[in-house]
Amino acid sequence: MVMGSLSEETELLVIGAGPGGYVAAIRAADLGREVVLVEERDKLGGVCLIEGCIPSKALISAVEVADAAKAAENMGLSFGEPSRDLFRLRQWKDSVVDGLTGGIRGLLKRRGVEVIQGRARFEGPNAVAIEGGAVSRVEFKNCIIATGSRINQLPPGYDLPLWSSAEALTLPEVPERLLVVGGGYIGMEMGLVYAGLGSEVTMVELFPRLLMGADEDLVDVVVKSCADKFKDVLLESKVTSVEQADSGYRVTIERDGQEQRKTFDQVLVAIGRRPNTDNIGLDKAGLGVNDQGLIEVNSECRTAVPHIFAIGDVVPGPALAHKASREAKVAAEVISGHPSAFDNRAVPAVVFTHPEIAWTGLTEREAREAEREVTVGKFPLRALGRAWTMGQTEGFVKVISEPETNLLLGVGMVGPHASELIAEGTLAIEMGATLEDLLVTIHPHPTLSEALMEAAEAAAGEAVHINPPRKKK
Amino acid sequence: MFEFILPDLGEGIHEAEILKWYVEPGDAIGEDEPLVDLETDKAAVTIPSPKGGTVSSIAGKVGDIINVGNVVAVIDTGDGEAAGTEKAGEPEEKPAQKPEKEAAGEEKDAGQEKRPEPEPKKVDEKEAEKPAPAIKRSGKGPVPAAPATRRLARELGVEINLVPPTGPAGRVTPEDVHRFAAGDTAAPEDAHVEVPAKEVGEDERALKEFAAHAASTIPLLDLEPLPDFSKWGPVETEQLRSIRRKVARKMVTSMILVPHVAHMDDADVTKLEEFRKKEKERRQGGPGEHLTMLAFVVKAVTAGLKAAKAFNASLDPFREEITYKKYYNIGVAVDSGKGLLVPVVKDTDRKSIIQISTEIEDLASRAREGKLEVDELRGGTFTITNVGPLGGTALIPTINYPEVAILGMGRAQQKPVVRDGEIVIRTILPLTLAFDHRIADGADAARFVTEMVRQLSDPNLLLLET
Numbered sequence: 001m002v003m004g005s006l007s008e009e010t011e012l013l014v015i016g017a018g019p020g021g022y023v024a025a026i027r028a029a030d031l032g033r034e035v036v037l038v039e040e041r042d043k044l045g046g047v048c049l050i051e052g053c054i055p056s057k058a059l060i061s062a063v064e065v066a067d068a069a070k071a072a073e074n075m076g077l078s079f080g081e082p083s084r085d086l087f088r089l090r091q092w093k094d095s096v097v098d099g100l101t102g103g104i105r106g107l108l109k110r111r112g113v114e115v116i117q118g119r120a121r122f123e124g125p126n127a128v129a130i131e132g133g134a135v136s137r138v139e140f141k142n143c144i145i146a147t148g149s150r151i152n153q154l155p156p157g158y159d160l161p162l163w164s165s166a167e168a169l170t171l172p173e174v175p176e177r178l179l180v181v182g183g184g185y186i187g188m189e190m191g192l193v194y195a196g197l198g199s200e201v202t203m204v205e206l207f208p209r210l211l212m213g214a215d216e217d218l219v220d221v222v223v224k225s226c227a228d229k230f231k232d233v234l235l236e237s238k239v240t241s242v243e244q245a246d247s248g249y250r251v252t253i254e255r256d257g258q259e260q261r262k263t264f265d266q267v268l269v270a271i272g273r274r275p276n277t278d279n280i281g282l283d284k285a286g287l288g289v290n291d292q293g294l295i296e297v298n299s300e301c302r303t304a305v306p307h308i309f310a311i312g313d314v315v316p317g318p319a320l321a322h323k324a325s326r327e328a329k330v331a332a333e334v335i336s337g338h339p340s341a342f343d344n345r346a347v348p349a350v351v352f353t354h355p356e357i358a359w360t361g362l363t364e365r366e367a368r369e370a371e372r373e374v375t376v377g378k379f380p381l382r383a384l385g386r387a388w389t390m391g392q393t394e395g396f397v398k399v400i401s402e403p404e405t406n407l408l409l410g411v412g413m414v415g416p417h418a419s420e421l422i423a424e425g426t427l428a429i430e431m432g433a434t435l436e437d438l439l440v441t442i443h444p445h446p447t448l449s450e451a452l453m454e455a456a457e458a459a460a461g462e463a464v465h466i467n468p469p470r471k472k473k
Numbered sequence: 474m475f476e477f478i479l480p481d482l483g484e485g486i487h488e489a490e491i492l493k494w495y496v497e498p499g500d501a502i503g504e505d506e507p508l509v510d511l512e513t514d515k516a517a518v519t520i521p522s523p524k525g526g527t528v529s530s531i532a533g534k535v536g537d538i539i540n541v542g543n544v545v546a547v548i549d550t551g552d553g554e555a556a557g558t559e560k561a562g563e564p565e566e567k568p569a570q571k572p573e574k575e576a577a578g579e580e581k582d583a584g585q586e587k588r589p590e591p592e593p594k595k596v597d598e599k600e601a602e603k604p605a606p607a608i609k610r611s612g613k614g615p616v617p618a619a620p621a622t623r624r625l626a627r628e629l630g631v632e633i634n635l636v637p638p639t640g641p642a643g644r645v646t647p648e649d650v651h652r653f654a655a656g657d658t659a660a661p662e663d664a665h666v667e668v669p670a671k672e673v674g675e676d677e678r679a680l681k682e683f684a685a686h687a688a689s690t691i692p693l694l695d696l697e698p699l700p701d702f703s704k705w706g707p708v709e710t711e712q713l714r715s716i717r718r719k720v721a722r723k724m725v726t727s728m729i730l731v732p733h734v735a736h737m738d739d740a741d742v743t744k745l746e747e748f749r750k751k752e753k754e755r756r757q758g759g760p761g762e763h764l765t766m767l768a769f770v771v772k773a774v775t776a777g778l779k780a781a782k783a784f785n786a787s788l789d790p791f792r793e794e795i796t797y798k799k800y801y802n803i804g805v806a807v808d809s810g811k812g813l814l815v816p817v818v819k820d821t822d823r824k825s826i827i828q829i830s831t832e833i834e835d836l837a838s839r840a841r842e843g844k845l846e847v848d849e850l851r852g853g854t855f856t857i858t859n860v861g862p863l864g865g866t867a868l869i870p871t872i873n874y875p876e877v878a879i880l881g882m883g884r885a886q887q888k889p890v891v892r893d894g895e896i897v898i899r900t901i902l903p904l905t906l907a908f909d910h911r912i913a914d915g916a917d918a919a920r921f922v923t924e925m926v927r928q929l930s931d932p933n934l935l936l937l938e939t
Contacts, residue, residue: 405642432617
């Protein structure tokens with residue numbers, strides 16, 4: 001490793017090439033800025049592309065095919081037990097990741113963005129030192145911090161080769177008995193992938209239910225559907241110790257004051273992530289972090305230092321790739337003198353379980369906590385033609401609106417393709433749509449999208465395909 | 474059943490206040506008969522019924538606000554539903570035609586220029602029962618607005634959560650943002666009369682806050698709430714609304730923003746008055762039968778404005794620029810019976826005195842009947858107010874903001890004056906030019922008025938020089 005003494009100057013320095021960083025770099029370059037992008041990994045695309053969203057969805061797609069084949073027995077099609085070639089699956093998944101990360105590199109090159117591999121650390125408010133790079137120092141007029149987040153490790157003492165989600169995504173093997181610690185969306189998705197590959201999966205979650213971020217009614221549908229996929233779901237339970245066993249690990253799980261010991265072949269730890277703000281020399285730049293380790297920014301994504309911006313997982317808000325991408329564009333536009341701002345009314349969230357869950361805008365739980373009166377219209381997929389034709393009638397769509405004005409406040413969905421359908425709800429909230437706007441819009445038949453229209457009708461009291469609530473006399 | 478939808482009223486007007494219904498549900502009404510009087514923020518108009526039939530339902534009660542695109546009334550034409558909704562397109566051309574003509578030039582209202590489609594029945598019934606007032610936001614969460622509208626607000630430096638919304642569910646439209654940016658910060662609800670008792674506490678607090686703030690900017694400004702006058706004797710209360718309220722706003726604005734200076738002079742119109750009387754008599758039954766002194770003055774003023782362009786302009790104090798208008802639209806103040814209206818005679822430089830007098834007569838009579846089009850009240854460059862016929866020796870008028878000058882005419886009457894050392898009886902017309910001292914000086918005013926006085930002294934001069 002040669003430490004070059006090359007120093008550069010640039011108009012805009014972007015630190016991190018994830019969905020926040022690379023999007024900011026491209027947008028800024030398109031608006032005429034001179035951009036340098038620093039990324040410590042040799043591949044571009046960040047956690048999302050390399051060990052997050054993309055590989056996990058690729059694996060989920062594969063597992064879903066097997067599920068669908070099994071379900072097709074009902075339709076008279078039998079495929080028998082699939083044979084799983086882990087090597088080929090891994091290869092395919094890697095080709096997906098490589099194709100996309102290569103694509104990003106191509107986009108950046110075409111835009112004339114200079115990409116430096118190395119680790120950036122602030123030297124002052126106008127310069128970073130780069131470790132391990134061909135260039136050792138970059139001075140900048142503007143900077144966008146997009147360093148993302150990393151996985152939380154189990155407390156010290158557990159220096160055993162347990163799996164993080166990143167490792168699990170490399171598909172080292174299919175353990176016979178897998179324990180997933182953490183019932184959030186990563187734990188759920190990974191648990192379902194491995195269950196689909198043949199593992200006996202046990203879920204352990206600290207809170208009283210899985211997927212605490214989503215509304216309970218949405219999660220309930222998934223829990224019911226997944227009941228047969230998991231061996232065990234232990235709620236309000238905590239892992240108190242993990243020990244090496246002859247083959248695998250002996251895990252002590254505490255629940256209700258009682259302790260259980262079980263043996264697993266592998267343990268996947270998915271207990272959350274932390275922002276990468278503690279290792280980039282923020283204080284030298286004149287910046288600090290809040291209690292959660294996040295950098296505070298205004299609606300322009302500007303930090304307390306006017307020429308330094310921050311986006312994505314290092315700033316408050318949902319740690320989601322698409323939120324980072326939107327902030328990236330805002331920051332790039334503001335730096336280029338445009339009156340841009342992150343004033344989005346709705347950030348959608350998606351969980352790729354089976355069935356999928358998706359929500360956007362206000363959730364029922366948030367409304368309850370804010371003691372805000374809302375109208376909720378629910379439409380069950382059981383009443384939807386397309387769901388029947390797919391043989392997937394578990395799930396529903398709900399629409400949350402403001403009582404007097406019928407302003408659309410939120411949408412929640414659980415069912416097939418919820419991840420795709422939620423975009424319409426997000427657009428509607430962004431536009432300030434009312435129930436009328438949704439239910440007047442013609443939704444093609446027979447599709448799942450009609451459920452959103454009917455849920456809006458239900459909220460307005462005019463649903464066709466479900467019976468009106470019996471009026472109290 | 475024919476649903477009469479309130480058509481686009483032109484120039485970004487979204488709503489109107491119901492002033493008076495001519496019918497009740499169950500009444501018969503003929504096509505073109507007056508249906509309802511509506512008031513926009515510029516004028517009161519009588520809306521004729523586009524169809525004949527029996528009135529099935531009406532949009533609301535007097536004082537309610539009705540939005541463009543909402544149902545004004547439902548009329549049972551006896552044609553049957555299908556015909557009603559099909560034909561709805563055509564008759565709507567009638568009331569919509571006039572506003573559409575005005576709106577034709579307004580590209581920015583393109584969204585509203587589309588002929589309003591009859592709304593589906595079920596939504597209508599809701600509207601008919603409860604005409605949608607401009608909805609006040611519940612104040613929870615950011616105000617609904619499409620992304621492009623939010624960006625527009627940022628571009629114009631407008632705090633979008635302060636913009637009074639006129640869209641459904643309190644949605645802020647781009648027009649709302651533009652209006653707010655232009656300085657019209659009044660909430661559309663201001664046109665609403667009722668102040669529910671439980672909100673009074675909030676109003677009082679808001680007033681106190683406003684008073685405190687205003688007082689801090691203008692020395693000696695006293696904005697104490699008024700005393701309860703009934704303490705000293707019987708009183709009668711009436712809400713400040715409609716045209717009176719509009720006039721009040723205009724006057725406060727004009728008096729605060731414009732430094733008024735008045736230049737007074739007397740015009741010897743003896744010869745002119747003789748000429749006018751003779752011509753008027755000759756032309757009875759034809760154009761010119763309403764030949765008034767005012768028409769001559771309009772001509773003289775127009776000629777004067779051509780030479781003194783400063784008085785035919787507007788001053789933008791924010792951009793610090795003066796716009797000199799190269800067209801001449803003279804507004805003529807009329808006491809309409811409901812209040813002060815100023816219909817505008819357009820392009821007076823291209824019309825003869827007789828044409829001008831005919832137009833003034835037409836505008837004035839329609840003003841008194843409340844039948845003026847909104848466009849007829851706009852676009853003025855200079856105003857003349859003639860109280861002469863009602864009496865008075867002279868007046869100092871208030872400038873019709875955003876114009877910069879106004880001419881007040883007193884009563885033309887016979888007076889003894891000195892000519893060549895002798896006292897003679899002449900018909901004297903007192904004139905007062907009030908003007909904006911930011912844009913013109915006393916000397917300019919003097920020259921302008923002196924010229925006018927000279928021309929009015931001899932009809933031949935008007936013929937030759939104007």
